[in-house]
Amino acid sequence: MSYARQLLDTYPRTYRVDEDMLAGVIDALTDCAQACTADVSADLSEPGLAEMVLCIRLCLDCADICATSAAVISRQAPYDPGVVRPLLEACAASCRSCGDECEQHAAHHAHCRVCAEACRRCERACWDLLGALA
Amino acid sequence: MSYARQLLDTYPRTYRVDEDMLAGVIDALTDCAQACTADVSADLSEPGLAEMVLCIRLCLDCADICATSAAVISRQAPYDPGVVRPLLEACAASCRSCGDECEQHAAHHAHCRVCAEACRRCERACWDLLGALA
Amino acid sequence: MSYARQLLDTYPRTYRVDEDMLAGVIDALTDCAQACTADVSADLSEPGLAEMVLCIRLCLDCADICATSAAVISRQAPYDPGVVRPLLEACAASCRSCGDECEQHAAHHAHCRVCAEACRRCERACWDLLGALA
Amino acid sequence: MSYARQLLDTYPRTYRVDEDMLAGVIDALTDCAQACTADVSADLSEPGLAEMVLCIRLCLDCADICATSAAVISRQAPYDPGVVRPLLEACAASCRSCGDECEQHAAHHAHCRVCAEACRRCERACWDLLGALA
Numbered sequence: 001m002s003y004a005r006q007l008l009d010t011y012p013r014t015y016r017v018d019e020d021m022l023a024g025v026i027d028a029l030t031d032c033a034q035a036c037t038a039d040v041s042a043d044l045s046e047p048g049l050a051e052m053v054l055c056i057r058l059c060l061d062c063a064d065i066c067a068t069s070a071a072v073i074s075r076q077a078p079y080d081p082g083v084v085r086p087l088l089e090a091c092a093a094s095c096r097s098c099g100d101e102c103e104q105h106a107a108h109h110a111h112c113r114v115c116a117e118a119c120r121r122c123e124r125a126c127w128d129l130l131g132a133l134a
Numbered sequence: 135m136s137y138a139r140q141l142l143d144t145y146p147r148t149y150r151v152d153e154d155m156l157a158g159v160i161d162a163l164t165d166c167a168q169a170c171t172a173d174v175s176a177d178l179s180e181p182g183l184a185e186m187v188l189c190i191r192l193c194l195d196c197a198d199i200c201a202t203s204a205a206v207i208s209r210q211a212p213y214d215p216g217v218v219r220p221l222l223e224a225c226a227a228s229c230r231s232c233g234d235e236c237e238q239h240a241a242h243h244a245h246c247r248v249c250a251e252a253c254r255r256c257e258r259a260c261w262d263l264l265g266a267l268a
Numbered sequence: 269m270s271y272a273r274q275l276l277d278t279y280p281r282t283y284r285v286d287e288d289m290l291a292g293v294i295d296a297l298t299d300c301a302q303a304c305t306a307d308v309s310a311d312l313s314e315p316g317l318a319e320m321v322l323c324i325r326l327c328l329d330c331a332d333i334c335a336t337s338a339a340v341i342s343r344q345a346p347y348d349p350g351v352v353r354p355l356l357e358a359c360a361a362s363c364r365s366c367g368d369e370c371e372q373h374a375a376h377h378a379h380c381r382v383c384a385e386a387c388r389r390c391e392r393a394c395w396d397l398l399g400a401l402a
Numbered sequence: 403m404s405y406a407r408q409l410l411d412t413y414p415r416t417y418r419v420d421e422d423m424l425a426g427v428i429d430a431l432t433d434c435a436q437a438c439t440a441d442v443s444a445d446l447s448e449p450g451l452a453e454m455v456l457c458i459r460l461c462l463d464c465a466d467i468c469a470t471s472a473a474v475i476s477r478q479a480p481y482d483p484g485v486v487r488p489l490l491e492a493c494a495a496s497c498r499s500c501g502d503e504c505e506q507h508a509a510h511h512a513h514c515r516v517c518a519e520a521c522r523r524c525e526r527a528c529w530d531l532l533g534a535l536a
Contacts, residue, residue: 003303003386010379011310026302034298034342035271040462041343042279044455053446057211060442065221067335068202074302075309077191082227086220087199093216111278118271137437137520144513145444160436168432168476169405174328175477176413178321187312194308201469208436209443245412252405325479333489336470345459350495354488355467361484 029070035118042111169252176245297338303386310379431472437520444513
């Protein structure tokens, strides 16, 4: 069981959603941030670097947005749809763009295949949470 | 002249907005993140700590969202309204909530007065950029 | 298999250490950052808040230092002992202080028990990597 | 007057150093993180990208280490030399490497010249604080 899941049981939550789902979203966000950070470094090691520039840029943004979203959702400040909804929408859109770009390179670069998978899973997790919070 | 402003002249930009405004937004975001981080610590030093809990929570979220927004806007990945617009909306909403709460304590705590000012300036900067990007 | 572990196989590494160990350190750092962030929020929900202030401060610092250490180690810039060694030493020391403080509260607060465990595991991982890099 | 400086007057500090110096260090760290983040993006726009890879890697690490150092120093948890000293040493070493590499490109790339300057200033600030904390 992830630390995110273990900890969610130990303090009052302000989002009225299932805690297994919430922990799954936090884990997907943290994993995606980690995958994007590693993928940037892997992209920088490729001989055909010029073709990886867009992927690097999108991974850098996606890593930051996922990490911040994970922190905000873990913290459980009083639920404010004006903050949380657009943040999750930005996160889903960033995962979408980054996942699409990584997929272009997936056949040639294993790191992009793994990162695309992390982005897809995280995008779904953001939309699931947005649906549940509605 | 801030580093943000100096650097914006040195590389291609993908947002079609005035560079003085863009640098001003980056500086406002960075300043607000810094003010919120310091305000958390100041709040934790107050004797009437129980009254400061909401302020601490909102400052923690605001600091993260501002820092990520500053990074995304500095990086200038190809402009994607699906990412940048909701991110700036989340940031403006977070600055609004945090600024409102800090203002409640401004008469008694100088740190909250300073932080409220940073939040107000940053909220305006986000809306200005959202308007210019429209 | 964690994304950190999957990705380490896909790009050149500059640290001459076993990749299972390296992935384990990255996962321990990421988990500890997540646990500390959640523990701050849980601490802020406790009735005896005044007793939790030190725990909150140490968790905030530990979360940041662990997240940065995870990013630096994932990126694998050319190994520079002048940067990586003191960073891991700072991280181990931060995990130690935070873990010690969390342990003081572990009997009463499940969140501190979980966080202490994450800090202990992360501290060991930092020392293991420091030993292997020697 | 920077927000860092304004806020330092408003809460108890645990580092026994001059507050103007402390605020100057926080500002130098925040500025350097910002300059490094922007320099990564500028490097990625250069035609001779292959020559900029090391610069990008060093800037990414330097940005993270500076941002975390700024947060830790702003927060003023009880001063723990086991955490703060190696963190500042890692930060100074990172600024040194990043500044050296940026300087190699300063004649051709204005963004690297600006970033080198930010790194030099930040490296000095870290050593000054380490001296004052001794």
